Amino acid sequence: MSDVFVSYKAEDRRRVKPLVDALEAEGYSVWWDEQIGGGAQWRHMIESELNAAKCVIVVWSKRSVGPEGTFVQDEATRAQERRVYVPVLLDNVHLPLGFGEMQALPLSGWKGGRSEPRFQAILSAVARLAGESSGEAISASGGTGLSRRNVIAGGSIAAVAVAAVGGYALFKPTSASAAGSIAVLPFANLSGDPSQAYFSDGIAEELRSALARLAGLKVVGRTSSEAVRNDDAETAAKKLGVGNILTGSVRQSPSTIRVSAQLIDGQSGIERWSQNYDRKPGDAIVIQTDIAENVARALSITLGGFEHEAITAGGTKNPEAQKLLLQALEATRRGDKDALQEGISLADAAIKLDPKYADAYANKALFTNWYASTYSDGLPELVRLRSDAMETAKVALRLAPKLANAHHALAEIYRVVLDVGPAIREYKIALQLAPASPAVLSDYAFILGALGNSTESIRLSDQAINLDPLSVNAYFVHFSALLAAHRFNEAVEFSQKLERTRPYLFNWPEIVATALVAQGKLAEAQAYLKRAPTDNYNRLVNEAVILAQTGKSKEVPAVIEKMRQSYGDAASYQYAEVYAQLGDKDRAFAALDRAWVIRDSGLLRVERDTYIDPLRSDPRYAALLRKMNFPA
The missing domain is CATH 1.25.40 (Serine Threonine Protein Phosphatase 5, Tetratricopeptide repeat)
Incomplete structure (x- = not known):
């Protein structure tokens, strides 16, 4: 008997294989029809495996929802009857009649990263049905979405992120008007080279980070924005509770970079602003700044000197240095030891190209602190790496005193060494400089809750939910604040409601x-x-x-x-x-x-x-x- 049976359309085999490989790497035994040998009584074998599997993942795609997908639909029906059904979306499709009651987990565009939130959501669902993995592999996130050693040793609460479409329904955004809110969806990579996706995704994240520094603008976080990347603007805006969607595409060649950007009214679908940029590759940074400033103007945010400075704080004018940092950020999203080492090396390379690149120093400090707390080989290395992280963060602040990311990095380092007063001071500064940062809100709320300030912790965690409604971070922080306040019954009820309505957002x-x-x-x-x-x-x-x-x-x-x-x-x-x-x-x-x-x-x-x-x-x-x- 296998832990997991994967039902899919044969034409999608190449797209399904990374999912099978990732599940097996997590220690689960997986059966899919690639294992049927020649001459086997294949119908009997499929039925036997389908009836015995602890969990059945049904992969919905354009092929499997159509008339030729009846075999997949039959298998999905059997899985529903056995209550072992886990639906996964490879394409943005409407599910066949009778399969729409359970929210399908999005996996379009996933490249196989085991620590990526979309896979972690699937892994969490599999764990509930199939139990612990039977092999010796250790989950990149610690098995249930929480990095256990990381939590013990003091790693960032951001390490626990798991996202899934649909979480917005539990806590509707309420604190900001629709007109003053925006989601930046991942930009499409039109370069013809999948390895360049880090750059198009990175451009969107750089814009998201720049806009989050503008006072009065609600900017949805990365996790939630990426979860709706395949939706049209109106659907994405409705799910995220925002009034505006910024989307676009990036096409690179050795001689040219073409960036297209559109700001769309989330209610009407009408384009509010758009621009196409055809420039030499080194102009990407100028393009980002121009897009951010045009979006701000279109949303009637007056850009004075401070706002312009906020958008560009801590950046670089060296396009190769920026590419290296974007690669570092993409690598560290995997969260494993090799990924963090790669991220630190890439950040170092960016700093070597531009020794005044404050954001590279800030991110290197965060990576080093994360690595120290999770993978240090004994106390001497832990102390040394934390000291390195502290000095690196301070360099970032000397270069860019108003860089929120640098203050956030310093706050996290102070937190893990239990220097609580300075940590709170740095969190406050980071929040003043980036009031729409879900990461800062969640991390600051977490320490306040641990110290017993449940009122402020809950308020900040609710803001984080409002800004990133499809990420588990803020929900976990909210629960933690209730627990620390000894509001035990409320904490249990909160978790039960979350699991009942959106189970993929609950993992504690x-x-x-x-x-x-x-x-x-x-x-x-x-x-x-x-x-x-x-x-x-x-x-x-x-x-x-x-x-x-x-x-x-x-x-x-x-x-x-x-x-x-x-x-x-x-x-x-x-x-x-x-x-x-x-x-x-x-x-x-x-x-x-x-x-x-x-x-x-x-x-x-x-x-x-x-x-x-x-x-x-x-x-x-x-x-x-x-x-x-x-x-x-």
Whole structure:
């Protein structure tokens, strides 16, 4: 029996193979009809595999929805009857009658990256039906969409992003008027070379980033914008709750770059502004600035000196340096060790071409900090890389003091080393400079929630949802703020509603278990824990706490040892939680002291964590708080 059966039209085999390869790389066994040998009783084999598979992915395309796709439609019906149906869209098509109730997961244009949000959404759906992968491969995102080691060691909350079309229905955008809102869809790559897609996508992201710096303009984030890349302007605007859509295309040749851009009214579909640029390749940066300024004018945003400076802050005039940075950003979206090393090297190359390229320094700082928190080989390397990241971010700020990305990078580095006061200061500055940045909003909201400022955390997370309604980040931050505020029932209800209405935006069952344990609902908590990977540190902590609370303390050391084998010192804060629940205060405080030495970001929530409650009356707890010196 295979974990996953893939149903598709034979003519789409080449397009389906990257999905099969990615699922197998994640450790799942996959059956598709390429495995039928000569002379096999193929109808019987297909039916047998279809009936036995834990999960059935049905790939909808222009071919499979048409009259010639009846075999795929029959397989989809069988999958629905067995409740193992996961629909995937290769093309922007209307599903056959009877298959439209469940939102299909978009995969058009996907290049095979396992950490890309669209694949992660599919992986999350497969995990719920098929359970943990049976092989030894480790998910690029940690198995459930959260990078477990990254969360422990203090990596950016942005690392947990998973997106899927349809999330906008749960939290409709409300804070900005339609006229003052825009989504920049990925620009089409018309160069005839798929490897150049990074450049057309990068142009759109550069425009998105520039427009997000303009006060009064709501700019939808990258994740949501890319999720609707195949929709027409009116459909995309409706899904994202915006009044305007900026779209376009890029065609490159050795001698020319042609960029076409159109600003479209999202309600009427009428073009508000358009321009075609035919320039030499080195003029791409000038074109971007011109597009951003024309869009601002078309939306009646007056461009004074500050706004023009904001659009161009931290940039470069060297087109080759810009290309290298765009390649770096594309590479790091995969999130694995090799990808981050590649991103750092490409950012270095961009800096070598333009030593004053502040945005290259800022992104290198973010990449280095992410790498340090996730892949450092021991404490000395962790300390060295974090120091390198800090110095790199400070160089970016010396070059461009008003570059929001540099302040954001510095805030993230301060956060992971638990220097909370300076982190909050830098988040505030970054938000002032880029008020429409979902990444800044989510990361700032996350630290505020951990520190107990749930009101502000929820407000900022709602803004992030408003700006990037198809990304999981802000939903997770919203949940985390409720959890930190001890609003446990609300946190559970929020997660259940999200999973019920848009399941691909929910991927933290093991943390829902924490809220249930706090309410004494241990059986419900255990049901959620079974949905997480067996080596997930939050699952292990909750399992140990449940054992301690049900008179099975003798079984807890085995759980702690399993955590040590997987995480070593990186889970020091989690050991403290378990020891506190066991009543072993000496070991709990020893673990907390170690957590402080390695700057375990779990300490951010020590004042709000119910598992630490048994320690609060001990003088050593007050001493720890004084040492950490977190702001009130």
